[in-house]
Amino acid sequence: MQSSIAMPPLNERAQRILKVLIEEYIQDGQPVGSRTLAKRSGLDLSSATIRNVMADLEEMGYIHSPHTSAGRVPTSHGYRFFVDTLVQVKPLEAFYIQQLQGRLSTQLDAHSLVQSASSMLSMITSLTGVVTLPRRQPALIKQIEFVRLSTHQVLVVLVLERNEVQNRIIQVDQPFTTTELHQAASFLNEYLTGKTLHQAREVLLQAMNQDREAMNALMLSAIELGEKAFDQAETESREDCVIAGETNLMSYDDLSDVSKLRDLFGAFTKKRELLSLLDKSIQADGVQIFIGREAGLEVFDDCSLVTAPYSLEDEHIGVLGVIGPKRMPYERVIPIVDLTAKLLSMAMQRD
Structure with missing residues (x-):
């Protein structure tokens, strides 16, 4: 369980009263007074004695008095002590x-x-x-394929390890022939096979920031197609x-x-x-x-x-x-x- 903040120690009587107070408040949602605690605590104590214990608990930060109510409710510190020390877990039905x-x-x-x-x-x-x-551990890319669906739509098929296949449709600004898509996929497979989706996108982003004049049309097309595909893939795979x-x-x-x-x-x-x-x-x-x-x-x-x-x-x-x-x-x-x-x-x- 979550580690607790150091709080003043409580004797057995104070723990019993705090436990009953929190249980009553959880059940009814109403501030709990000394009379209720005297009846429910099982301790042979007067209301006056219980009020003194409640005053000590309040001073130590376990309970507080809401508004002008005579009753008390637990603080976060009171709940923390309760779940760490006093709660009795019930068997599930x-x-x-x-x-x-x-x-x-x-x-x-x-x-x-x-x-x-x-x-x-x-x-x-x-x-x-x-x-x-x-x-899960990020899967590695085994193969990338592009399939032309229409003038401005391309189906991306990502084959990952563990025989996982992901399909997604991307929108493209220019039309591609089937041959061009096959060449782009071959180019990407050469550089991205064995990488995770995140690593693949980083490689493509770095390539896009390089001198474009030094790239031929095939490289540019492949990088742009890959960037669209892996940007969408990484977005869909986020936690x-x-x-x-x-x-x-x-x-x-x-x-x-x-x-x-x-x-x-x-x-x-x-x-x-x-x-x-x-x-x-x-x-x-x-x-x-x-x-x-x-x-x-x-x-x-x-x-x-x-x-x-x-x-x-x-x-x-x-x-x-x-x-x-x-x-x-x-x-x-x-x-x-x-x-x-x-x-x-x-x-x-x-x-």
């Missing part, structure tokens, strides 16, 4: 285990598996599910993620502010910052939890993210998780995320 196993064992391709994992995370937790697409259940967050009072929701949905749409955050988890072992500002993004200040990496052949290739309010039921969410990551890893082996 058999019904949900069967659902996850079913949805993550019958799909045929990686993208479908990712979509299923994201939607299942959202459905089971009633939060927002997010799964990054698999990040992305699948997000499901964004509107689930609208049902939580903690995130009901319109401006907060607008900023969150904006982050989901752009994805760039979210992907950067998820990248922090790809090398982690097991579940990671980011609470509020730990995420490093202002838009997630009122949220928690519970993530875990998934793997292929013992190598982490992606991250999945859920996003929700800080008062999410961690004891239930943690095993859901953990199991989904393990099942997705198993399904990827079969893909």
Whole structure:
């Protein structure tokens, strides 16, 4: 899990009261008072004694009093201590285990598996599910072919290692004959075979910046065709993620502010910052939890993210998780995320 900031130590009584306070707040979303804690804590303490403990917890930064309420709510530091020390993970219900196993064992391709994992995370937790697409070792180019479709359209056929074939259509400014396209492909194959898509595009960009007067027409045509093809190929292969259940967050009072929701949905749409955050988890072992500002993004200040990496052949290739309010039921969410990551890893082996 995410490493915590050093906080003042708590004795057993204070830990018990903090645990009950956070559990009550997660369940009801209302500030918790001393009377409730006296009833629910199981400790033979008066309300006055509990108020003194609460005052100490507040002074140490674990809880705070919202507005003029007599009750208290957890701070981000309180949640961090809770998930690191106090939370008791609950076994996942058999019904949900069967659902996850079913949805993550019958799909045929990686993208479908990712979509299923994201939607299942959202459905089971009633939060927002997010799964990054698999990040595999870049494939090397084996062969390039161009096929004339019309005056200004050319089909690019990229044959990569692992017998992967990618087809895409590019628009060209000038017409090419079949012979010219064959010659251009031969020229590119000579220089780009064995390179990754990114490396190929870099080679072509460098060539385009050289003295064009020293190049013959074939070289210019080949470089221009290749630049169009690999620019599109690299754009399509960039890391992305699948997000499901964004509107689930609208049902939580903690995130009901319109401006907060607008900023969150904006982050989901752009994805760039979210992907950067998820990248922090790809090398982690097991579940990671980011609470509020730990995420490093202002838009997630009122949220928690519970993530875990998934793997292929013992190598982490992606991250999945859920996003929700800080008062999410961690004891239930943690095993859901953990199991989904393990099942997705198993399904990827079969893909």
